[in-house]
Amino acid sequence: MSFRDYLSEAKNIFDRLYPGNKITEIDYEGSTIIVYTKDEELFSKRDDLARQIAQELRRRIAIRPDPSIMLDEDSASKKIQELIPKDAGFQDLYFEPDTGEAVIELDEPSIVTNSDIIKEIKSQTNWSPRIVRAPPMYSRTVKEVREYLRDVKKERKEFLHNLGVKLTTPLMPGETWIRITALGGHREVGRSATLISTNNSKVLVDCGMINVNDPEQPWEEAPYLYVPEIQPFTSLDAVVLTHAHLDHSGLVPLLYKYGYEGPVYTTAPTRDLAALLQNDYVKVAHSEGHKISYESKHIREELKRTITLKYNETADITPDIRLTLYNAGHILGSAAVHLHIGEGLYNIVLSGDQKYEKTWLFNPAVNRFPRAETLMIESTYAGRDDYSYTRVEAYNTLVDVVNRTFDKHGTVLIPVFAVGRSQEVMLVLEDAYRNKLIPENTRVYLDGMIMEATAIHAAYPEYLNRELREQIMVKRANPFLSPIFHSVDTKKQRDDVIDDPDSKVILATAGMMNGGPVLEYFKALVSSENNTLAFVGYQADGTLGRRIQNGASSVTLSENGKSTKFDIKMNVENAEGFSGHSTKKQLINFIGTMQPRPQRILVNHGDGDKCYEFARLIHAKFGVETISMKNLETTRLY
Amino acid sequence: MSFRDYLSEAKNIFDRLYPGNKITEIDYEGSTIIVYTKDEELFSKRDDLARQIAQELRRRIAIRPDPSIMLDEDSASKKIQELIPKDAGFQDLYFEPDTGEAVIELDEPSIVTNSDIIKEIKSQTNWSPRIVRAPPMYSRTVKEVREYLRDVKKERKEFLHNLGVKLTTPLMPGETWIRITALGGHREVGRSATLISTNNSKVLVDCGMINVNDPEQPWEEAPYLYVPEIQPFTSLDAVVLTHAHLDHSGLVPLLYKYGYEGPVYTTAPTRDLAALLQNDYVKVAHSEGHKISYESKHIREELKRTITLKYNETADITPDIRLTLYNAGHILGSAAVHLHIGEGLYNIVLSGDQKYEKTWLFNPAVNRFPRAETLMIESTYAGRDDYSYTRVEAYNTLVDVVNRTFDKHGTVLIPVFAVGRSQEVMLVLEDAYRNKLIPENTRVYLDGMIMEATAIHAAYPEYLNRELREQIMVKRANPFLSPIFHSVDTKKQRDDVIDDPDSKVILATAGMMNGGPVLEYFKALVSSENNTLAFVGYQADGTLGRRIQNGASSVTLSENGKSTKFDIKMNVENAEGFSGHSTKKQLINFIGTMQPRPQRILVNHGDGDKCYEFARLIHAKFGVETISMKNLETTRLY
Ligand SMILES: [Zn+2]
Ligand SMILES: [Zn+2]
Ligand SMILES: [Zn+2]
Ligand SMILES: [Zn+2]
Ligand SMILES: [Zn+2]
Known part of the structure; x- marks a missing residue:
């Protein structure tokens, strides 16, 4: 059926x-038919x-009230605030x-509910009030995204309408096939980008960067976005974003810069966190x-x-x-991507970055799906020599490190990444x-958007465990509002923290x-043991963190514009x-208990030989076909 | 260096x-710098x-005489014919x-040489005479191709000039990579098409068809030519043709129909044989x-x-x-394709269809190359149950079949294919x-361009063993001119042969x-034992030949426009x-004695599981990495 057929039906x-x-x-609007009605009775039965x-x-x-029967927003706002008790x-x-x-965001929703x-x-404005608890922390990002989307409401509506027309395009006749193309983040960590294409459509999952900033090798920053499989970007039908980390989201705005005009599908927290991190990337780079x-306007194109x-x-x-997106347990809003292709023809799950363990923040990654012929799974920690501490050990180690250092x-x-690890x-x-395992006078300084990222967590409580x-x-119990935390927001504050003995x-x-x-x-602290x-x-190959972790005795960094060598005297733990x-072990358990068991497993997002070796391991263990694709390779799934 | 730089240098x-x-x-002109000179002395030292x-x-x-110092072709022709003795x-x-x-083609070159x-x-015309033996058989194809190329001399010169400019384009900076994409003829026999792409260029090796003529499944005829890797065809830099069989050459003209304007590289006999077979395909289909x-004009675009x-x-x-093209031993002019990429960076050999045995017609396929990191090899007869008769057995079987049948x-x-098997x-x-092993009154009728294909063989003796x-x-010794052979060129002649008891x-x-x-x-002979x-x-999957070979007891064919069932009474041998x-065994010997031993072997051009199983076999035997790609897959070679 075509667009018009569906509507008249x-x-x-x-x-x-x-x-x-x-x-x-x-x-x-997009894949949803929207019906506007002036019938208030119908409106109440709409679901x-x-x-x-x-x-x-x-x-x-979806059934919506016709705008003409509703009070304009300004008048409605005034009326509502009059009606809410102090x-x-x-x-x-x-x-x-x-x-x-x-x-309506309230501190005490129960009074109104x-x-x-x-x-x-309802009767005075014709808007349906939804009463929610006011978020316990203020997030500038959430607020700005919400305002921006209101500003571009009209353009967005038109965009969604056109998308709806495209989504009802009849399928091309002919042989059906499904391919997966590795454009980045395969046999490496960084610049994740995987293309799923069928004889009818093209979907890009993630479009990240390697934040190398090395002017000698500019081409290593991006996935292989210039290859014909994905050119021109107007040929792409959809982008799906697994989570906000820049190695997955960092170059989505670039797609818009070079002509992409289609949708990005993701969770609401990922949308906001990605905007935060992308804007910061642009700011820092500048x-x-x-x-x-x-530029930041391309981030807005994405948001829209x-x-x-x-x-x-x-x-x-x-x-x-x-x-369908499923919880991946990695960071706020992180998702595994489930693609159902054709009418019951084929199903692919792309794990994204994932954690198959309940953490202080999230539930473990979901591993039950209606169907799943192919699984693509990350292998960041699947190496032979990767440590696999429990969370209790991590807790104890950190407490121990603090106490030993404070003793001296x-x-x-x-x-830390601003998003995820900081909050944990x-x-x-x-x-x-609170349990008095570290000194009473402990102060914890947070520098680099950590507080803002934390506030975004608080704005989406339904994504937390x-x-x-x-x-x-409960305001008094909110651990993020503990008095031990101090946000560092200015250069002056940072200098004060550095000078504080x-x-x-x-x-x-x-x-x-x-x-x-x-x-x-680091430069201020490095010279004292x-x-x-x-x-x-995780410290990826080629980063300063990895070099220090590997035992470098000194590093050269820019100090006041000139290269300076720093001997590493401080402890590294x-x-x-x-x-x-x-x-x-968690990856193996994830696969071992996954329902249904996939017929084919692709391994990506691992440094060095990890993808390849983990693929061999799970082939040996589960007998399924496994592949560790190289970037620029295409595998046929169907 | 750029185009102009090379020329001034x-x-x-x-x-x-x-x-x-x-x-x-x-x-x-193409990759060759052409120098025109009026200096006759220089001309003589040109090599x-x-x-x-x-x-x-x-x-x-290449150094060429300036056209202004040469007699026009008509006058020169007259002059030369005067000077040649009767x-x-x-x-x-x-x-x-x-x-x-x-x-100058002569029956007795030695008289002039x-x-x-x-x-x-030379002194009277300023043309350099080249005396060659007149081909022992007349080929309309060779003649027509030669005439056509003379007609389009000017366009061709401009084409070659533009190609030369393109070939001296400086390389793009950045990471170097090499990919191979299976577009057809992988895990199947038919519609061969393999794309080699680098960060700088795109080369298509072969562009064949499956001659199914099934209007219900038109998409099975062609390789996957509509995928972005090869679209638009203007993005292709070169096409290389291994040999003339339509499963390799059949859709090259289609590339020109849909916008390709670049060169086809192949041997001279393949050029002529492909034109013969393509034109016949168009004629029969019409x-x-x-x-x-x-249409045939697209065949001419290719020729040009x-x-x-x-x-x-x-x-x-x-x-x-x-x-570089190397003898593949399969049919006249058939070649293995050797691609040397970058300055000593990487080398790929694509075997094309090949025969690693000296045959009645050709030398065995070459398996020594300056370098070869990757080999792609066919596997038509690599199956478990494929027979592997020697040529002596084939000879004896055929003689026996003729004698037994004539006895009755x-x-x-x-x-037969017009090209290759017919001649053998x-x-x-x-x-x-000649050796009196079959009856003295044996007559052999040749129907369907066989004589013409044979004449093309005679026109390129340097490609035969x-x-x-x-x-x-030697005219009297030319086996193709034996009196036992009779060409069937008209419908009348065919009817006479059919009616002949x-x-x-x-x-x-x-x-x-x-x-x-x-x-x-077949229809005339099928009902008598x-x-x-x-x-x-070879009888491919899905062909009538394969069905009969597999023991079908009857087949349904169109007779005077209506479907008719034919019981198969005749012997099938x-x-x-x-x-x-x-x-x-020959494939394994080819690989086992190949110099150098490739690091990676891709197996293609085999029905059913043959590609996959032969890949496993040679992996087990030689320990090299082997892959049997599926159509629509891409492997990264570097
Ligand atoms: Zn991540
Ligand atoms: Zn990641
Ligand atoms: Zn195995
Ligand atoms: Zn062939
Ligand atoms: Zn072939």
Whole structure:
């Protein structure tokens, strides 16, 4: 069926099921048919009705109030704030015209939820009030993304309409085939990019970078984006983003710079975290005079076209591909990508970066899927010599490192990614502090967007594990708001921290020490053996972190614009159980207990021989076909 | 260096080595620098001088007489025919302005070669006479190709000039990589097409078809030519053709129809044979009302842009790829493709179809190469159950089949490819006849371009093995001219052969019985057990030949426009030692004695599991990495 066929069919079903409906418009937005109605009664039954129609039509349907029957946003805002009682602690209000909802953020939602105020708001404004608890921390990113999306509402609506037309394009006749092409992040860690193409469509999963900043080898930064399989970018139908780390999200804006105009599918927290990290990348590159491959306007282009899905929610993303995202346990919003191709023809799961263990932040990665013929899985820690500490060991190691360093009146420097590891280390330090396992006078400084990233976690509690979600929602119990944490937001504050002779813990980015404020602290602390550099995350080949971890006795860094050699006197310690990646054992358990067992496993996202060796290992263990593709290779799946 | 740089450098070297040269023009044609001079003395030393300059410049150079000093072709032709003595047996004369040569075909070259006539021709016309023996058989194809190329001389010169400019394009900086993409003929026999791409160039080796003529599955006819790796065709830099069989050459004209404008590199006999077979394909498809994917004008487009290489001759075909063709022993002009990529970086050998055994026609396939990191090799007969008769057994079987059938007053029908197997069967029958091993009254009818294909063999004696080359050059010894052979050229003649009740041998195309005159004979002979159908070549999956070979008791064919069932009463016999493909043992010997031993072997051109199983076998035997790619897959070689 074509676009128009679907719409008139939907109208027919509607008229049959609900005669006399006051439908004013019926249209596609993305893969969803949107029905606007002036009938308030119908509006109240919309969920049941939509489900009923969707079942007949095999398309998603949403029913929305016709804008003409609703109070304009300014008047509605005024009216709502009048109706909310003072003691409910009004914090914020925003409108979602897509659903006809007015989202009202309150400190004490229960005061309104169990009252007639809701009915009153509805009848006076015709918006449906949705009462939510005000996020416990303020995130500039969440706020700005929300405002930006409101500003581009009209363009976005048009974009979604056009996408809807494309998604109902009839399939080309002829032989069906499915291919997977490795464009980056295969047999390496960094610049992840994998293309899935069929005889009908092209979907790119991730588009990351290696943040090398080496002007002598500029081509190593990006995946192989210039090959014909993916050129021109207008030939791409969809981009799916597994998570916000720049090695997966970093070059999505580049696609828009060079002509891509389609959607990005991801979770809401990934959308926000990616915007945060991408904007920071642009800012840092500008300030350090590095070659920069896109501008912040391209990040906005991406935002404008991002379609968010919740975990386990399914959407048609091309005429022959259906997408579902599943929790991957790696960082906030991180997802495994499940692609259902054709009508029951073939299913692929791309794990993204993943952790198959319950962590202080998240539930373990999901490994049950409706179907899965092929699994692509990461192998960051699948090497022979990779350590696989438990989280208890990681906790104890970190506590021990702090105590030993403080005993010597030294300072502990911990390089972290702003997103993921920072929050876990914070939770451990706060727990240890509360349980008096580290000194009472411990102060923890957070430099490099860590607080902002933490606030984004607090804005999406449904993506955290249950214990943490409950803690966060009670202000006094929110571990991220503990008085031991101090955010470093200015150069002056940073200098003060550096000049402060007392013992302290510093969490600073970048996590692999290839840039960022961590280098300033490192240069200040490196020459005393009383201090400790503590690694809590993966250090990739070629990074400064890896070199130091490997025992370098000195390193050369730029100091006031000139190369300076620094002898490493400070202690170097590892507390690796914090990793957001599965250990080798966890990867094997993930595969061993996965349902259904895939027929073919592709291994990617591993340094050196890890992909290849892990592929051999799981072939031997499970007897399934395994492949470790090289970048620029294409494998046929069907 | 750029185009202009090379030319001025060449001029400088010239002026230094040969001051006062009368150079009138210096330009590129393809990968060769052409120098035109009015200096007749220089012209006579041209080969030495060209070699000297080529060594300094590392580019090929050819020196040609300036056209203004040469007699026009008509006057020169008249003059030359006056000067040639009657008893030399003048046959033909044509001019090659490219080299300034007048090629004179004589029955008795020695009469002129050892005389002053050569000097006389030269001084009176300024053309360099080249005396050759007149080909012993007349080939319309060779003649027409030669005439066509003369007609499009100007366009061709411009094409070669533009190609020269492209070939001197400086290389793009950046990472070097080499990929191979399977577009057809991998894990199957038919529609061979393999793409080699580097960061700088794209070369397609072969572009064949599966001649299915099934309107229900039109997409099975062609390789996967619509995928982005090879689209648009203007992005291709070069096409290399291994040999003339339509499963390798059949869709090269299609590339020109859809925009390709670059060169085809192949041997001269392959150029002519491919034109013969392609034109026949177009003619037959038209006459049978089949869907046809190109017209004869596209065959001419191909011819115009074909650049021929002799075996072992090397040419730059892109700025980073150098091509050498080596004898493959399969059919006339068949070649293995050796690609040298970068300056000593990487070498690939693509075997094409090949025979590693000396046959009645050819020397065995070459398996010594200057370097070869990767070998791609066919596996047509590499299956577990494939027979591997010796040529002596094939000879004896065929003689036996003829005698047994003639004893019963029956007729022997042999389905053959016009090119290759026909000529071998002819040589065997002629030898058996001469040695009185088959009846004295044996007549052999040849239907379906067999005589024309045979004449092309006679036109390129240097591509045949030495014994046959020598036989052909002596008119009375030329086996192809034996009185037992009778060409069937008209419908009337065919009907006469069919109505003739006497015993005879009929060689008719197509070789796998999927069309062609063989079907007419088959329908006439099938119902008598006195007759014999003798297979001498490979019958691919899905062909009528394969079905009959597998023991079908009846087949349904179109007779006077309606489907008719034919019970198979005639004997079906196999005499497979005639195959132009290596047996499994020969393939293994080819690899085992290949110098150098390749590090990686790709197996293609095999039905069913043959590619995969032969890859496993040679991996086990030689310990090298082996791959049997699927169509649509890409492997990274470097
Ligand atoms: Zn990650
Ligand atoms: Zn990653
Ligand atoms: Zn195995
Ligand atoms: Zn062949
Ligand atoms: Zn072939």
